[in-house]
Amino acid sequence: MLDAGVVPDWIASHQAQEGGLGSGLDGVPRPRTLAELIETYLDHHDVSQAYAPLLRLIAREHGDLHLAELNYAWVDDWIRDLKRRRNLAPGTIRKRKGALQAAVAWTMVRWPEAIPVNPLEQLPTGYSRYSEADRRAAGTAKHDLERDRRLEPGERERILASIRGEIPSPPGQQRPLRLHYPAAVEAYFELLVGSAMRLREAYTLTLSQVDIDRRTIRLDRTKNGDRRDVPLFSEVAEALRRYLATVQSEEGGMRGWRHPGERLFPFWDGSHDPLALERTTSRVSRLLRRVFAHAGCEDLRAHDLRHEATCQLYLRTQLSDLQIAKITGHRDLRMLRRYASLRGSELADLLP
Known part of the structure; x- marks a missing residue:
């Protein structure tokens, strides 16, 4: 295969991890972990004030995750953990998911070989709502609450x-x-x-x-x-x-x-x-x-x-x-x- 100019998948993968296949940004190595992905995104993209602290939080909690493991199964487990163990409100879950989805999408454009599919885009409608199983596991269910507090007269x-x-x-x-x-x-x-x-x-x-x-x-x-x-x-x-x-x-x-x-x-x-x-x-x-x-x-x-x-x-x-x-x-x-x-x-x- 090598004589014919065909590079086996396992060699190409190894070269890519070592930066041998080039970089999506001049002089910037391809990210290999979730922490590196988020750090690169924050350093080279004008991230909104709403997303930046959420991404830093995700990097602290899951930064060791290798990008090869960033798939739908991991995302599904992550969302389930946010509900069952963290008991976060659906709106909070959507904000974290949106921040990470944007970072992954930005990375995919520059290093398409790093993440072939954005698994966060595959989540079904209503993913942030609590199911009966989520409610039982968490002991309670958070709902989106809209505060309607206004100034009273005086x-x-x-x-x-x-x-x-x-x-x-x-x-x-x-x-x-x-x-x-x-x-x-x-x-x-x-x-x-x-x-x-x-x-x-x-x-x-x-x-x-x-x-x-x-x-x-x-x-x-x-x-x-x-x-x-x-x-x-x-x-x-x-x-x-x-x-x-x-x-x-x-x-x-x-x-x-x-x-x-x-x-x-x-x-x-x-x-x-x-x-x-x-x-x-x-x-x-x-x-x-x-x-x-x-x-x-x-x-x-x-x-x-x-x-x-x-x-x-x-x-x-x-x-x-x-x-x-x-x-x-x-x-x-x-x-x-x-x-x-x-x-x-x-x-x-x-x-x-």
Whole structure:
């Protein structure tokens, strides 16, 4: 066979594993394990902020898996483990599967000999839902739950009063609410509840991205990897204008803060390291939870502000689903379906 110029499969396979058959990227060896696949994908592809931490988690848990073993049987076992041992919600399972599927698809284009078929694309419809066997093995079944928490009348005012130090601690709370840079916390809250921006999108803003006169914020790098313009309600633009003036006057607890690196808010140190960003997001979430608890909104979460802002876009404007999705950054219009009934409900309230 060799004399005839035909390379046996076992030799070709060995050469490929050693990098002897070339590389899909100049100077980059073909990945042999799942960890190498994910590392190469993260290094050479602009991965969305949503997928990157999930891929790092998968690499830590299953990085030793050889790509020759990345087949439908392994994927099926992995999904089953996420349900029966981890007891993850279907939505969480779909996110992990989507992240890994994208990484595998990218690798297949560059090294088609590494993975002949993407096994994650072979999963059946409804793969993330719990079967009766899954339910018995896990002891319970997780379902996709859509939080529908909105700001109740008076809550926004109580939260702002808490930030400003205008109300005492609620009964049972011994420690008063002490905030660093309270004026920044107030402006940040107003921006979140009035723009539908994600936490990270808001706290990583720079001055050059904000055009108060045009009431527009330019997001250069979002969770989904897209760029988008976010129009602002007039009250949000005014809140940002007041905040910038407060910084200049060094009032509102802003003494010493002068927008280093053009950063709009002081919660972020300017690092784009994924781990540093995750820690900042956690820290900001905890800060907002403290504020909400002090205002008597114990069950309110930071992400609920994005939900409230999206509701306001439906209630206060005549924008279409597609236009609102461009503002909020929702790629899947199905995620906006639950908001569609809001306008109907509002009109019904006006009927005698």
